[in-house]
Amino acid sequence: MTVTSPAAKVGERPVEVIDREGMVVRFCGDSGDGMQLAGTQMTNTSAAFGNDVSTLPDFPAEIRAPAGSLAGVSGFQLNFSSNPLQTPGDEVNALIAMNPAALKANLEDLEEGGILIVNEDAFTKQNLAKAKYEENPLENDSLKSYRLFKVPVDKLNLEATKDTGLSGRAASRCRNFFALGLTYWLFGRPLDSTLKWITDKFGTKPAVADANAKALKAGYNFGDTTEMFGAKYYIPKAKLKSGTYRKLSGNQATALGLIAAAKLANQPLFYASYPITPASDILHELSRHKNYKVRTFQAEDEISAMTAIIGASFAGNMAVTGTSGPGVALKSEGLGLAVMAELPMVIVNVQRGGPSTGLPTKTEQADLNQAILGRNGEAPMCVLAAATPADCFDMALEAFRIAVEYMTPVLLLTDGYLANGSEPWRIPASNELPAIKINHPKAGDEFRPYERDEKLSRPWAVPGTPGLQHRIGGLEKKEVTGEVCYESENHQRMIDLRRKKIQGIVKTIPLVEVYGDQTDDLLVLGWGSTYGAITSAVDRCRAKGMKVSSAHLRYLDPMPGNLGDVLKSFKKVLIPEMNCGQLLHRIRSTYLIDAEGFHKVQGKPFMISEIEAKIRETLEGGL
């Protein structure tokens, strides 16, 4: 379109620069090829450049599946745009494939006419066989509907890194930086932030740093000098609210939210966890922050992590455990004890594909029933769900706010898609953060362990306080005094009180907001990570004149007080979920409305287009 865009640098080959609103780029290769790293660097650079970004890492459960195999393909998708983004994008506009298996596994997501950069050196007979290609797709016309660029990445990378003193094998590992450099040229990205990262990361290994930097520059220069590429692309800055931003993944956001909650409460944070995909990064992040009085305890198993936080909460810490669905299954008896003991704590479930071990690295939201109902006896617990990666920060804070205000365990649901995906986060000023008030009874205070305040919360008296010694546990408690009590009427009262307390949380949570019109033909109701896809789909449909609005639940139990009224203001309600209808059944049974479900349980998030099509179908189906 124009050659004057700021992306063209002085001294570079004059080339057509095409302005685009946004681009969806996906890097894919072997799980050892460094695709996650390349994607992350591209994300950081684009975010710092001023684009809105949204990412979708997609990697196999095997750490290193056999090289070149389909099982070992790892991908990283980045959507960067000059407009606000809600999702990592449906269709890929540019695919960088490092080998035949990566090409085969990812090609179906590339738009027709999309940019396809392949590492042609990897298309050997052996690799083609591993990817189950009978013919080399680069040599027939099977890729003719794409803009194919065959780049000898391996050769060029080795050439670029030959004087660094690295062995051929070590040098070949820099090829992701070569591919990244080329991508930077194509999208007019500056190299500085990645060059700085390389220096910081490999500071103690100058040869490795040198080789990676050379590979990156060589990739960039290749784009510039070869005439293979007739044009490059320019994606202007996005208009974000003013402020200071950083990029944040869901798991990082959860970790920061937990630390912030403890800091605001002026208490130590105790995080006990057993490593599990996709929750382990929360443990990694938290274990770095000892100077915030963050105490991480890598427990021997999920049950230990759960019960250790019960002990830590009893002793007065802000206690939290993080896990995924199979871990919550193991923790469920402990959750029951937490309900009975009425102690504040947070349990984070980074949901993944289930049942059982399921799809450990893939996303799903099929643990809602488990979160709300998955305990023996009548054991109500507050359940929250984050909507976007950055929202994990707010919901982690909110989880602790509710836990300490209501003396209850709070279960926070996120998922693999939120956990690993990232987006820009506007860093909040301290006065934008909520207050988290802790009120431990003091020596000399009138104290009865199960005497309740106006919120039906019991006092949180902690060991070390003279005169307030008391005993709690899993046996039914006598009202007010907290002694063990087997009386039938007391049990009924305590069951009712515990439920009423949780239901009462509704008074301190925000009402659900309708996005669109307050009354309309169709309401699309979502929860958790489907927020982006639903909102974008509703935007597109409304732009086409369809009478559709959306609402999103971040509070699952209790649900917002106005939800019933909102639902009844619409002729139809559609509930898309990455499960077989868990929220759907809850909505139908709670509000007695004939809501319709839309289910996708493939280990992948909804695409905007899928929801858009379903909205159209639902509206066309008659009201």
Next chain:
Amino acid sequence: MSVKSQDTPLTAKDFGSDQEVRWCPGCGDYAILSAVKKALPETGATLENTVFVSGIGCSSRFPYYMGTYGLHGIHGRAMAIATGVKLANPELQVWVVTGDGDGFSIGGNHMLHAIRRNVDINILLFNNEIYGLTKGQYSPTSPKGQRTKSSPYGSIDYPIHPISVAIGAEASFVARTVDRNLKHMGEVLKRAAEHKGTSFVEIYQNCPIFNDGAFSYATEKETKDDTTVYLEHNKPLVFGPDNARKGIRLNGLDPEVVDLGDGVREDDLLFHDEAAEQPSLAYLLSRMHHPQFPEPIGVFRAVDRPTYDAMLFEQERQAFEKQGEGTLEKLFDDGETWTVTEEEAHS
């Protein structure tokens, strides 16, 4: 809820609660409760800084009968709960009360890991070799062949030996005492309380209802001198009635029982060393079982090893020293931030 002034020394009675004790008449747990209440004030413990944690089982009702803070947990998890309590507030003196089923069957994993971490907690294992609260099934410490409700033809489970397991899990303090010897129990409890690190104490405890007399060989006047040997640091292993003193001598790597006199002097016997760097001697002692050997009573092993909690808080201290106290501003700034100005936002 009266608070005693600091000048008035606390007594055993102060450590009790107002709850009615509901163990069966004659249960060994009564003696242990009484010994614990008596020992605690002698260790300088205060009511407010002491926490009793338990799992599930007869023994696990223990916290309700103490006037301290208490947490009656779920089956097998007391060691993990106690770890959480101690790491949340290292000033607290934390006790775990568990049984052979709670601590070595359903809670076996937590037992191993609490011990290996050397968290500064005190674990009291009430071993009665039976499931009492569920009314009489064999436990992981029941002898092979024991007939119980769930093993009418005799148990075909090989028993686990708690002291051997504790030593195998790198315990820094291991002791055994018996419910019928209040004085010895009191001494062992005090040693356990004073030890920094996980203290593991096995207490032979009689269940008069479902396994009466399981340890009578070790507690009855007629037999106990011959069936038990009291361990004393740097002293030879000598046992038996005054008129027929016997000892334990090493024959190669194996212990053997020998009569004293007739050319066998105390110097020829095995000398106990609870502070030995290697746990082999403690382990060898833990393998001495009735009726082949007298069973050792006392402190098997007591060594200094940095505790998990001390190391955790040392790392925290160092982090504060090096990085200063963390602020939210520092936390949020990952070094890769960018700023959108008012101008850019509205352009």
